[in-house]
Amino acid sequence: MPLSTQVQQAVATRLDRFFDGLRTESAEYGPDAALFLDAADETLQGGKRLRARFCHSGWRAVARFADRGATETDPLWDLCASLEIFQSAALVHDDLIDNSDTRRGRPAAHRALQQRHVGQTWAGDPEAFGRSSAILLGDLLISWSDDLLEQALAGHPFAAQVRSVYARMRRDVTVGQFLDIAEESAWKVSPDDEHAQRALRVVSLKAARYSIEQPLALGAAFAGADADQSAALRAFGLPIGMAFQLRDDVLGVFGDESVTGKPAGDDLREGKRTVLIALTRERLDASARRLIDEMLGDPQLDKDQVAALQATIAGSGALERVEEMITAYAAEADRALVGARLDNASVSDLRDLARAATVRTA
Numbered sequence: 542m543p544l545s546t547q548v549q550q551a552v553a554t555r556l557d558r559f560f561d562g563l564r565t566e567s568a569e570y571g572p573d574a575a576l577f578l579d580a581a582d583e584t585l586q587g588g589k590r591l592r593a594r595f596c597h598s599g600w601r602a603v604a605r606f607a608d609r610g611a612t613e614t615d616p617l618w619d620l621c622a623s624l625e626i627f628q629s630a631a632l633v634h635d636d637l638i639d640n641s642d643t644r645r646g647r648p649a650a651h652r653a654l655q656q657r658h659v660g661q662t663w664a665g666d667p668e669a670f671g672r673s674s675a676i677l678l679g680d681l682l683i684s685w686s687d688d689l690l691e692q693a694l695a696g697h698p699f700a701a702q703v704r705s706v707y708a709r710m711r712r713d714v715t716v717g718q719f720l721d722i723a724e725e726s727a728w729k730v731s732p733d734d735e736h737a738q739r740a741l742r743v744v745s746l747k748a749a750r751y752s753i754e755q756p757l758a759l760g761a762a763f764a765g766a767d768a769d770q771s772a773a774l775r776a777f778g779l780p781i782g783m784a785f786q787l788r789d790d791v792l793g794v795f796g797d798e799s800v801t802g803k804p805a806g807d808d809l810r811e812g813k814r815t816v817l818i819a820l821t822r823e824r825l826d827a828s829a830r831r832l833i834d835e836m837l838g839d840p841q842l843d844k845d846q847v848a849a850l851q852a853t854i855a856g857s858g859a860l861e862r863v864e865e866m867i868t869a870y871a872a873e874a875d876r877a878l879v880g881a882r883l884d885n886a887s888v889s890d891l892r893d894l895a896r897a898a899t900v901r902t903a
Contacts, residue, residue: 545594545894548590548594548621551613551621552618555618556585556622560581560585576661580657580678581681583647584633584682585629587647591752591753591756591785591898592621592625592752592756593622593624593625595753596756596763597617598760598887599758599761600617600763601760603774606883619690619692620690623690626685626686627683627711632650638718645802646802649675650678651671651674652671655667690704710755717748720742720746720747725813725838733830736814736823737819740816741783748783749778749779749780749781749782750778750779752782752785753898754779754782756778757777758775758778767882770883777895778874779874780874781874781898784867784874787816787866790863791863791864794808794850794854795851795860800902809837810841810842812837814837816866817854818854823859825853833850836849871895871899878892
């Protein structure tokens, strides 16, 4: 069985066990609360388990360098699973902020909760109920991620180091999410030649550190990594994280809906001020920039308008430039592992994971 499948199955088992306990504890809350827990459980179905896989890889690279016979424990899987719960919280809030209707080919959490309101024939505005409930759902998932983290760290010798990395991760992604929102407004008063750098800062905080670098650092800290080992994994993780998000930005404009689970051009309708858009604007004259600015963020963009924007982006050379950046980041990451005091087999697995994260269609 491939290692990635083993990790996914182990994390799924831990999540199932954790939720079984929560359902037992929450029985006294009544049937309406059960509906809420069901919505939380649904957010954890599917996905690539990328953060859990990088966390496991960080642990493995350090633990098996020190002891080739080191084996995974339940607390390690709890740590990996806590990242997946936190990711679900981030996605619930992200979809709410972006007014996204779908996630992984299913209704986004606020839409699913809206549908539950309708199905129960409750009074009031179903849409308002869905949005309000999704805010609380995201908060609940964050608290659960903390609960599972603490379960993983009970009596652990490196608990303080792991908590420090986890806390920084939560701060970074929250600030990064705000900067992402702010950029949708602040771009108008920012010099055109600064847009790409501002977008890259959002990529670093909201995605690169949180998706790759910090999960690696968490796994490494859990294994007792020294400063050099941690530095090597971070030097690998950050550029891979940058490449991962740039690939995500490309898919947000050019992705196949049947593969990504989100409508083609969704980032255009949401008005995302990504590196791809910033580089496009740099290469357009003033009138063409005004046109793309007028269209970007229009939720009613039809297929022809999306196709026109796609053609403009590709024709500007921005798509090619972003592909070059992805390749350069991947090469930078690969160099960071050369000579590192890490388990060789785990380094090979890390390189495979990096390819999967940056050369993908969903």
